[in-house]
Amino acid sequence: MSLQHFSHQHPLVFIASHGHEIEKVNCSACGELVSGSSFGCVEFGFYLHKQCVEAPAEMNHPFHRNHNLNLFTRNPYLAGTIICDFSRKTWENFVYHCSCNLDFHIKCALFSHSIAEKKNVEFQDISRIDPSINTGNVTEELKKAECFACRKPLLDSIYFSPNCGFYLHAKCVDLPAEINHLFHQEHPLFLQFNSQRLSCKICQKPQGPEFVYCCSPCKFALHIQCATIPTKINQPFHRKHPLILQSVDECLPCQICQETTNLNDFVYFCSICKFVLHIRCVSSPLIIEDKLHHEHSFTLFPRQVLYCDACGTLGNYVPYICSTCGIFVHKNCISVPRVIKFYRHQHRIPHTYFLDQNESEPWECRFCLEEVNTEHGSYFCSKCNYIVHVKCATKNSRWYYEVDSTETEEATDSDEPVDLREIHPHNLILSGDIRDFKQCHGCLLPIDTSYCYCSQCDFFLHKACAALRAKKHIWFHYCQKLLKLTSGCIFQCCMCKYFTSGFAYTCDKCKERFCLRCSLLSDMPKCEGHEHRLRRFTGESKELC
Template identity: 40%
Template sequence: MELHHFSHTHPLTFYEGPENTYCSGCLESIVKESSYGCSQCDYFLHRRCAELPREISHPVHRRHPLLLQPYQQGLDCVLCRRSGQSLVYYCSLCYFSLDIKCAEILPPVIQSKTHEHPFTLLCKKISFSCDACGRDGSHSPYVCTSCNLTVHNHCISLPRTIRIIRHEHLLKHTFFLHESESDWRRCSICHEGLRADRGCYHCPACDYAAHVHCATRSNIWDGTTRDEQDDTESSEARLDSIIRVVKEIKLGEDMIAAEIEHFSHEHTLIFSNEVKDDKGCDGCGIPISSPFYSCEGCDFFLHKTCAELPRNKLYPFHQHTLTLQPKSPHSNRVLACNVCSIYSNGFSYNCERCSFNLDLRCSSISDTLTHQAHEHSLFAFFNRAALRECKGCGALEKNGLGCHECGYVLDFKCATLPLTAMHSYDDHPLKLTFQDDSDQLECDVCEDKRNPNHWFYSCDDCGVTIHPECVFGKYPYIKVGDTYTIDSHPHSLRFVKKTEKYPSCNSCGQPCTDLALECAESECSFIVHWECVALNKS
């Protein structure tokens, strides 16, 4: 069956069932619905859109009938202000347009999912600011006289809660922010101004707020909704899928898991508060600190926070769900993070479809960061054309976190540096220091000069100052002792850090300082810089 439709030059063929495409009339997906389409031009219409009457009378515009016609530039819908749909109802005498969705006869009273009272249609031309989304309107709003709210007709159907890829918690719709410090703040997505007395989506736990039109963009929200109970249950399910509690003990007022089985390790892990010297977390690669779990027989350690990570995670700047990948003792799993470019051999979040890898440090940063080094919030940016200088180390980066108030920038490497660290040079914990007020402008480890504008680690008691790279090494998140294999050598290799008696690299001939791969066979003297291996990988 074919239909000759005025909106398209070719006949449209009738299809029964899903087409897995979009309707050019209303821009909504065609799923399990009858449709008409031209496969040659990829032009499809829902059957209901294709069979719309050519002329209607509408209560919003009573003076003249409205004629269905193809969209032209400037024929934006007077109710929702949207453009781009191929079909609109139009009055040429009054330059009045309705898209076909808004042309459906509006009910006089309607109940919103985001408000406790019903809304009543005010069917007349009137300028207003929508209390649900913050944008202006010019015709036929719905009003709640009990609460003095005025909203667009399409904002009546806004979902109460949504989950977006930019934030880990559910966002709730609110008509205004109760405890805002001022009438204006910034949207957490576009970073432009957001009125605190206008509708937005908000996370009370994090004070994360976004424009309605930003939070509901198709590349940020997939259109599905979930309530708080579903979200809690799914979070518990994600945790249960990677941890099984074997034994619990009471610590103070709390019950904690004293022994667990973790999906990343074959043996049970024991809870501990006693810090182990020179041990790194097999999850994030950062030196171990309390509280943590360990399998000391295998030299396997996990921070408690790393052990309790969710199996699946949304990342603000990737469109697919990421899956936690454990450390594997039997494979060459050393990955460069797609955000900070730093190598690590611990856990990572991975999107197999896109070959996207994210280390745990970068995965801990949302699209907004509050850091002790700066008074304002920092917002993530990616793949900027112009490189920006990191205030922590001076590196020029295309990925980082920037301040919209004053232009302050941090790269992800500096933004994820631990605030405290230990080093054999000093018995005390070293503090990450952002401002240099000392007269000591040399690193006590390498004895080179420090740039006074860059971050360093220091000890107030001893006056020690050390470069971050001298504290952690050039490759701080690859665990020493782990095994690795390369094609050019027949034996297994293990990661080592040479601090004295530097042998020559079998690849470049230079002394092996810092991280190297050494043959695990005692009678074999093969050694190679990790940097030489990494260059061959890339």
């Protein structure tokens, strides 16, 4: 028996079984080893599995209703390699191709067609593996593998044995081909390959060509997981009303993670109480352990409280509780660093859940100048009585870094003055004679008080400039390294942008230089003509004093 196949110029002869001499031949369509019956042209070494011979030249695939798929014997593109949109593997043999740039390896197209047609008889002989029971012999490849249908980790659910050639969850094979959904009542949604790369209407995440429930005419798509989540739930920490899954036209904080929702996000919402939960936060873990940041575990508490004991923020939220310490914290505040290095302060600053104090005066945050509630969390340096809100200190990742409390702290500002021999080669003499005009070579200001001068050359320094620290922490410098006092060059100050030839504090790491006027400026200076402290004003500042 022979047949003429469009992929080869010669008739293909039926081969009942392969003898030993030609047992190691590959199918020219799917690339896999030929075993059992096949069709072939022995003269040219061209063989096809019986299943590949019977594959139609044009396929109406239930998972791609927009167009038919055409079988190509070679790369349909002018250049590059083909990537199968089902298995995500590169391919060089026969491929089903659509004009919308959807490509399937021939075996993947036939296999997924069987899934769509619910020909479950093909799966009866494939063993199913429960990852919760079968914990042995799990390879690194399996740990990284994703289900070809839902693109979730393969080991998240019962899956078919990889010996079948595919990574598939058993539940994904049993998905209904058509559903009706509350959010799109005009038309039913069909299980489709997301060839149009539509974003999920619920989670808003852009998607690749995996399975989605889709209405192609309306360009409406839902993830498999998003399509099956309940549209109404009841929660123990909001017992007054049910929470409805809906799009919200307000930006409100999630009551568990405290992250503000985006406009028109789909969330679980109580419109009466303005209570919001992210979809992902509904399944927040009941117990969280983070030994790096707290010695005890935290448990989700099914009530709302007013204050977070870690960051001191006011507002109703669903907390996690450490019953040992008796503290309530935001979910995100469980991982608040124990000790940080904040760019505006020279010392490391430890976190405290409350502050012992005898003074009746309120504590003022050294960043925002607002009052700090010392009955709740803050960062406090006992060496300097420097305090800052947790939210202020950790607002920007550039402003701080977490440090190990067991490590030795590097040296900070000291009273050790600069070695003047590194600044000027000659000895300097102290003088109080200010009759003639003289200019300080350090700060470039006129000299009207005691100063040091060089008897061999025209060099003058204020007495204070001659006693400057050799190394200094500068509060507005993000590198957080001590800067070294240098001289002898013309430079542009990285703060005020003026060019100067005076002294500079220079960072060895980033090479930034700052003039003395900027380097000696306090982070919260006081002016005799104004009752409040002054803060640095930038273009990002929203208000003045």
